[in-house]
Amino acid sequence: MKLETLARYPFLPESSAYLKQQGITLESLVSSAVYEPARHAGRRRVLEALAEGVIHERAVTGDVDCLVELLSYAVARIIVSCNADEHLIQRYALAEAVATENxxxxxxxxxxxxxxxxxxxxxxxxxxxxxxxxxxxxxxxxxxxxxxxxxxxxxxxxxxxxxxxxxxxxxxxxxxxxxIASELPLPVNDAIIESFRNSIDLVREEVERRKAKFEKETYGKVSFLRLPPCMKRLMGMMKKGENVPHVGRFALTSFLHTIGMSNDEIVAVFSSSPDFKEQLARYQIDHITGKSSGVEYLPPECATMKTQGICFDPDSLCRKKWLHHPLNYYRVKGKKREKPAGKKVVTSSDGQ
Ligand code: SF4
Known part of the structure; x- marks a missing residue:
């Protein structure tokens, strides 16, 4: 397979075979000055995945560029593994997958x-x-x-x-x-972590910033009027006793939790489901909301909701380029409602 193809699709098994053939070792990738451009590109790859949910293709003009692209994938996986954060792994894997589809x-x-x-x-x-x-x-x-x-x-x-x-x-x-998600995190030793310390810290800060952005304190009083169409539909399906797929239950639970509903209130939403079993529902809700697991899951972003077929009835606000997340929809709707009469409603940012 051509190097250019491997640079565009670096997850293929042929990629590691190619690197071995070229005599490129992990040690040299981590420490050699020759591979500084690849380490820089790897960090950019992770930050781009976090910020934009996709990894854009670079124009490559020769074998050196292709090799940098190929190695940047290996570096990105190392940086993600050093952070070993579930949100980061999922976001990174999806960004690589979306780039592949494109x-x-x-x-x-x-x-x-x-x-x-x-x-x-x-x-x-x-x-x-x-x-x-x-x-x-x-x-x-x-x-x-x-x-x-x-x-x-x-x-x-x-x-x-x-x-x-x-x-x-x-x-x-x-x-x-x-x-990609199933392969991460890779095992990394202390020496690798130290070598990538700056990149790891930068990525961790960005992950924390993204998580903080969605903290429930920013959502104020729970308002069903502000729910995005996908969540309205999922709630409606629950109320009508229709069967909601697992991914829909996960999205709805994590969303309602993030905007401030208590676990008891979420159980009540689920109680109309045809296969409702309170004990099981509580177990799942307690897990997703971190009560039993210690890990609070964020609701999926719009790209994931679309992939999972649960982005229902998107409206004109959903079609705004900057609206990447159902929580942004909820937040922006809140801002519109809170805006004093006669003042312009600000919708030109991503609602942050
Ligand atoms: S675009 Fe996003 S917010 Fe709108 S319906 Fe789809 S998943 Fe929900």
Missing amino acids: RLNGENLDFIIEMALFMGMDVRPDDGKASVHFADYLRHSSQMRANEWKLVNKDLDRGRVSVSGKDLARLLRHAVDDR
Whole structure:
């Protein structure tokens, strides 16, 4: 595989084989002055993932640039591993996965199929489309709730599902997200941590800043009028006794907790669910809200909600470029309501 391809898709197993072949060791990557540009690019990769939820493609003009890009992926994984924060791991993995999907959408179908094969999917060309084994299709589409992804709405022939190149790229996004998230954190020793101390601290500060941004104190009194459409729909489904998928329950619980609802109040919201079992619901809610686990989970951001098929009924506020998170929607709606009459409503930032 060409170096340029590895630079664009650095998670492929061929990448580590290539680095070994070039004699690049972990020690040299961590400490050699030659690899300073790669260490810098790796830090940028993590910060970009945190800030923007995607890693933008750099223009590369030769083998040196390609190698820096390829190595920046290895460095980024080390920095993420040194921080070993679940929010960071999830955010980073998703950003790499979104970048992969974006790049694949510019490739031809044969290339996307080749990439799916590299990722271990049972896939083959089929009359201008791709044919995926139903088990792989189900595995990688399991979080997508939109009707178009349901197996009953797909062409199914002898256990294989026919998908377009674009759909295959979306399935690959999930495959890449899963793979990267499951591989992290990598084991890192004290020497590596010391070598990356500045980058680790910078990334940790950014992670803490993002978490602080969503602390419940900033949300004031709970107001259902300010709920984003996705959360309204999930609440409505609960109330109507419709079955809400696990990812929807997680999103709703973490969202309601973050805006200040008590665990008892959240249990009450869940009580209309057809499969409601109070003990189980309390166990799950206590875990997500940190009461039993010690870890408070933040609700997923819009990109994740979309991927999981639970971004329901987005409205004009949802379509603002800066609105990356359901909590931003809630906060901005609060600002609009609190604004004194006659004054301009500020919507040009991301609500921070
Ligand atoms: S865009 Fe975001 S806030 Fe709006 S409905 Fe979708 S997930 Fe919810």
